[in-house]
Amino acid sequence: MLSILRKARLKDKELRILMLGLDNAGKTTIVKWIMGEDVNTVSPTLGFIIKTIDFDGYKLNIWDVGGQKTLRSYWRNYFEKTDALIWVVDSTDRLRVADCREELHGLLLEERLSGASLLVFANKQDVQGCMTTQELSQELRLDEIRTHRWTIFRCSAMTGQNLKEGLAWVVEDAKARLFLY
Amino acid sequence: MTSEDPKDRFYRQFKISVASIEEQISSLPSFSSVGGERQYAVEHVLSSISRLSNDVADASAFLPAYDQRTYSDKVKELRDEVAKAQAQFTPKARFQFKRRPTDGAGAGAGTSAGARLDSRRPNPVGRVDAAAPPAEPKARDTLGSLPTAATGTAGVVAKNYNAEIASGSGVRKPSFSAARDIALSDHQRMHITLPVSAARATSAGTLTNLDRCVVDMSAPTTSGSAHGAPFASLALKDIAGSVIVAGHVDGPVHVTNVRDSAIMVAARQVRIHDCDNVVFYLHCASRPIIEGCKGVRFGKTPEGYLTEQEKKTPNLYDQVDDFKWLKATESPNWSLLPEPEAIPESVWKKALAPGPGVVIEDTLHALGVGKSSGA
């Protein structure tokens, strides 16, 4: 069943992208920037938002799910059929980087996400003194990840830096893995 | 590739497609209606059926009319099956939260952290007045000879000025201009006023582990003032019995585990967690949210603490979402601060102005904090 759905989607050149991260990471702001919408009046997400983006000939269905503690237990409702996981990190948030690591590694154990590649967005790089991608790779122990193809991009949802490049990686990776059949 | 009859090949493929579509239809009820999963699955089935229908049309070149009708009937039958399956579950128009017994994880988390607050150094009543007089030389930036902070700060920066504040008694003027970002932590009974020279364009602020302190950051974060610039983001954590005038934030304020305190801030987003008995004086451009809080009250930032720009933007301070109370009824965890109870601007200005010999408790009292903050 799953594989049939997946194949059907690939024929349509559609990808399902799940965007998660702690609350305040900047997920919604990233989506807004990509959609060309106002990034200054975003409220914290109660529930989830789905946006469809046409990117490079592909249809990206992006599921932006709220990261408040109360909502994290609902994340699992969105795992099914995910082609790529985008994990957004607030690079200024040193206080919760351990929390961030635990949530991420917890997700990677999920069987229903086992087929998804992982893009880590080190967001808010426009803020001075924030953590670098090297620091974050260490803090989040990214090099311990064996189960998923992954990469990390520094980015900013305020300036738009690297957002398109990140999505391009997701699409390239999906092409290589999924569109071969 | 021998010449297989296209009719036969089509028949085979059609059968496979129908089998897979029927399987999809039969599994529709197992999809969760939460999060649009089911709707998503339904759309997929329908698009598979459309494709099949197109295939039948394309095959008309070599299919006898009778076969074609049989295939078309089958396609229609599939559509009916989907409609029937859909009728069995009324799709929910809106996302709804299911109540789960695991609720409350957030509420307990902050409590143990709060215990750390009381064990800190018993400082003399210090008023650290950092509103530097004009003659203050820049040389004060070099803080290398000061003792390092006895207690760990959360960030990697700013140990120096924390040490400097802590080592001072009476009036001290810490300099922040060497720091990449503002990080104040581990202070007790301190009145700390950040000088304009502490301003950092697009930097983050962090205040942690403060007990019975008064912190005023309004001057350096006001972009209208000489060198001021708003914070890009601000985090407040583990604070008790204190008054924080956080100034201006061109982004989010993230508040965790604050009790018996008053906080004034103008920001784009305000996110409040695990707080108890705190009054917020807000100017907020989006809906403030609370999670795991009780006894939090909301009023407006006094006009005199707003920039011209902020005065022009709508203030959503009174449209609070409680993530622990997603019901139609009013949340018992927060309320609006009645006008008469709000501390007026003149009282703020007077209490926050530097002056020698003022006891910190008096300042806290004047700003509505410290009746019985325990410990």
Ligand SMILES: Nc1nc2c(ncn2[C@@H]2O[C@H](COP(=O)(O)OP(=O)(O)OP(=O)(O)O)[C@@H](O)[C@H]2O)c(=O)[nH]1
């Ligand atoms: N300076 C800066 N601020 C950012 C950036 N991205 C997001 N922000 C700010 O961070 C805050 C949180 O952004 P959101 O997009 O609401 O975060 P979220 O991850 O969707 O949060 P939840 O919906 O609660 O899960 C907002 O105030 C944004 O303005 C960035 O790249 N740079």
Ligand SMILES: [Mg+2]
């Ligand atoms: Mg969001």
